[in-house]
Amino acid sequence: MEQDITLKKEGQGLAFLKPMLVKLTSKFQQGDLISWLKKSGITILSIALFLGLWHLGSKALYNKEANYKIEKALTEQGQEAADAERACIASGDSSCQPNTLPAPSQVWASLQSLIADHKVITADKAAFAQKMEATNEKLIAQGKDAIVYTGRASFIDIVLTSIKTVFAGFLLALLIAVPIGIIIGLSPSLRSAFNWFIQIFKPVSPVVWYLLVFMIVKTLYIGDSSDNAFVISFISVGLCAMWATLVNTAMGVSSVDKDYINVAKVLKLGTFQKVFKVILPSSLPLIFTGLRITLSVAWMVLIAIELLAQSQGLGLFVWEEFQNGANDSNSKIIVAMFVIGIIGFLLDRLMLMVQNMVSFNKNEGV
Amino acid sequence: MAYLELNNIYKIYGEGDGATEVLSDINLSIEEGEFVAIVGFTGSGKTTLVNLINGLLKPTSGEILFKGEPIIDTSHERGVIFQNYSLLPWLTVGQNIYMAVKEAFPNESKRVLQQRVKDYVAMVSLSPAINKRPKELSGGMRQRVAVARALAMNPEMIIMDEPLGALDALTRGNLQDEILNIWSKDKRTALLITNDVDEGIYMADRIIPLKPGPNATLGPEFKIDIERPRDKTALNDNPNYKKTRNAIIEYLMDIGEARKSVSQTEYILPEISPKSFVA
Ligand SMILES: Nc1ncnc2c1ncn2[C@@H]1O[C@H](COP(=O)(O)OP(=O)(O)OP(=O)(O)O)[C@@H](O)[C@H]1O
Numbered sequence: 191m192e193q194d195i196t197l198k199k200e201g202q203g204l205a206f207l208k209p210m211l212v213k214l215t216s217k218f219q220q221g222d223l224i225s226w227l228k229k230s231g232i233t234i235l236s237i238a239l240f241l242g243l244w245h246l247g248s249k250a251l252y253n254k255e256a257n258y259k260i261e262k263a264l265t266e267q268g269q270e271a272a273d274a275e276r277a278c279i280a281s282g283d284s285s286c287q288p289n290t291l292p293a294p295s296q297v298w299a300s301l302q303s304l305i306a307d308h309k310v311i312t313a314d315k316a317a318f319a320q321k322m323e324a325t326n327e328k329l330i331a332q333g334k335d336a337i338v339y340t341g342r343a344s345f346i347d348i349v350l351t352s353i354k355t356v357f358a359g360f361l362l363a364l365l366i367a368v369p370i371g372i373i374i375g376l377s378p379s380l381r382s383a384f385n386w387f388i389q390i391f392k393p394v395s396p397v398v399w400y401l402l403v404f405m406i407v408k409t410l411y412i413g414d415s416s417d418n419a420f421v422i423s424f425i426s427v428g429l430c431a432m433w434a435t436l437v438n439t440a441m442g443v444s445s446v447d448k449d450y451i452n453v454a455k456v457l458k459l460g461t462f463q464k465v466f467k468v469i470l471p472s473s474l475p476l477i478f479t480g481l482r483i484t485l486s487v488a489w490m491v492l493i494a495i496e497l498l499a500q501s502q503g504l505g506l507f508v509w510e511e512f513q514n515g516a517n518d519s520n521s522k523i524i525v526a527m528f529v530i531g532i533i534g535f536l537l538d539r540l541m542l543m544v545q546n547m548v549s550f551n552k553n554e555g556v
Numbered sequence: 557m558a559y560l561e562l563n564n565i566y567k568i569y570g571e572g573d574g575a576t577e578v579l580s581d582i583n584l585s586i587e588e589g590e591f592v593a594i595v596g597f598t599g600s601g602k603t604t605l606v607n608l609i610n611g612l613l614k615p616t617s618g619e620i621l622f623k624g625e626p627i628i629d630t631s632h633e634r635g636v637i638f639q640n641y642s643l644l645p646w647l648t649v650g651q652n653i654y655m656a657v658k659e660a661f662p663n664e665s666k667r668v669l670q671q672r673v674k675d676y677v678a679m680v681s682l683s684p685a686i687n688k689r690p691k692e693l694s695g696g697m698r699q700r701v702a703v704a705r706a707l708a709m710n711p712e713m714i715i716m717d718e719p720l721g722a723l724d725a726l727t728r729g730n731l732q733d734e735i736l737n738i739w740s741k742d743k744r745t746a747l748l749i750t751n752d753v754d755e756g757i758y759m760a761d762r763i764i765p766l767k768p769g770p771n772a773t774l775g776p777e778f779k780i781d782i783e784r785p786r787d788k789t790a791l792n793d794n795p796n797y798k799k800t801r802n803a804i805i806e807y808l809m810d811i812g813e814a815r816k817s818v819s820q821t822e823y824i825l826p827e828i829s830p831k832s833f834v835a
């Protein structure tokens with residue numbers, strides 16, 4: 191009630207200010223627009239500069255390799271071969287193109303061809319599903335497994351597999367690291383007992399984690415013909431990335447403000463209440479900082495682990511393209527690089543959003 | 557046997573070279589139903605003394621008896637208003653108080669508890685802010701929440717560590733009256749730590765100065781022989797009030813001077829700077 195009245199009063203009292211306010215806000219928006227333009231202008235400029243430098247660099251590398259090829263033909267096979275080589279390179283024939291850092295335009299073309307390829311494969315899949323519909327229904331009716339599409343995966347499928355692996359690994363890391371972190375955070379003696387363990391395993395490289403997981407999962411899956419590459423890779427990713435969360439959770443739980451602990455003591459909260467109503471809420475910001483690091487580490491090590499595990503993700507894609515050595519392989523690798531970078535960035539933003547949501551003192555600029 | 561008894565209490569923080577003896581030879585006894593105020597210089601060990609009595613700290617030597625039993629832990633019988641409010645920043649005003657009353661009255665229904673929360677929030681005039689989080693409140697509002705939380709638990713003894721420091725004169729006066737009200741109506745026992753001699757005289761039966769630290773110890777007590785209920789406006793004309801007030805202030809200035817000339821450190825009269833709990 192009271193608020194209503196004062197609001198109304200203000201509304202009337204300030205009525206004469208309205209035109210002025212409009213002017214002010216439009217001016218303000220103009221200022222905003224200018225600063226926005228400035229900001230995005232600088233971004234666009236920097237992107238253009240980056241593309242320009244990249245273009246020039248790749249051109250220089252291309253020329254260096256082309257010249258070397260011609261030179262080599264000249265010294266080894268004479269003038270005629272050199273001329274043929276030069277003509278071949280100039281004609282754009284893929285058999286004799288220098289295989290070096292691709293230019294931005296080539297990468298763009300590769301991206302489009304990958305998308306086109308995805309469309310083809312999707313259509314293929316749909317056709318296959320349609321063709322098999324009747325057969326599959328029969329098979330299922332007979333209690334047998336349906337026939338599934340086993341053709342080549344498209345680039346988008348590959349990206350989705352990678353994202354799936356990262357999330358599975360992240361979830362595993364969360365489920366292991368948060369509870370253990372809480373337990374060792376609560377007990378100083380457990381913390382010192384676990385300390386050597388954490389210190390030793392934290393710096394272990396993803397490759398070694400992969401090998402370790404491989405040894406174990408291989409035996410567990412022995413005699414089972416199903417594909418365990420996904421399982422191996424997500425477990426390796428999780429184990430590799432969980433340390434930041436473990437350490438941060440333990441730290442958050444062990445360093446709760448003494449005032450809050452005093453409140454818990456004076457109110458005589460039970461252990462359960464104390465942990466869930468006081469200790470955990472107060473360490474949530476640190477736990478989420480840890481989870482954010484874990485997610486970005488997971489995404490970073492994913493590529494190496496997928497490569498080793500032969501899991502159909504971006505890591506394997508990059509490796510196969512490198513081995514493949516086709517004309518557009520290098521530009522596909524660069525496409526994958528950008529996709530990896532952009533997804534990593536988006537994942538980090540996502541975590542930052544969640545972190546801000548749970549952090550009670552976000553307004554304090556922590 | 558006194559209600560609360562402190563016998564030869566010493567409190568030393570730290571060990572070895574880093575050890576400092578904060579409190580020395582503290583002797584204090586409070587009768588049931590009494591209202592005792594302790595005035596002291598900043599950093600002299602008032603909060604340490606409070607934490608010894610509420611059970612958060614253990615004395616290095618000496619014994620503290622509450623109703624004849626040694627204090628070994630915190631208890632709902634002794635409610636605490638912390639100097640730095642100590643509200644949980646992720647809970648709203650209502651939730652902060654609810655958490656306390658739920659622990660104090662585990663057998664009450666949710667509805668009764670919620671009503672209790674509402675009543676005490678209203679008592680400190682914070683009803684419009686019941687759903688706000690501590691960081692949205694001013695220092696004075698936070699202090700009022702802390703007062704409401706402690707009183708809502710209906711403790712037998714109320715221990716207050718500079719509970720009204722950050723409040724303006726008017727709110728301060730109102731809350732002083734509320735605390736006195738609860739204290740006299742339910743025949744509580746109260747220990748008030750304060751930096752304000754006038755507040756002590758208005759509220760307490762006895763005022764005891766705590767000398768500046770380290771090795772702080774209690775000074776001689778000053779009895780306040782003024783009829784209750786006391787009238788703030790009439791206090792100024794009360795000859796008894798003037799006499800007591802002058803005696804206390806003179807004593808405080810004397811021990812302040814004495815310290816200064818010995819240690820060359822400057823003791824400013826107590827001035828609380830509550831710790832921001834979200835910083
Ligand atoms: N946990 C601790 N460890 C070591 N020293 C401490 C600890 N707590 C307090 N002290 C020291 O003990 C002395 C008394 O502190 P205390 O907080 O009891 O003073 P206070 O009278 O409440 O001060 P204020 O007026 O600022 O509230 C100070 O010198 C302080 O530095």
Ligand SMILES: [Mg+2]
Pocket residue numbers: 602603604639717
């Ligand atoms: Mg204090």
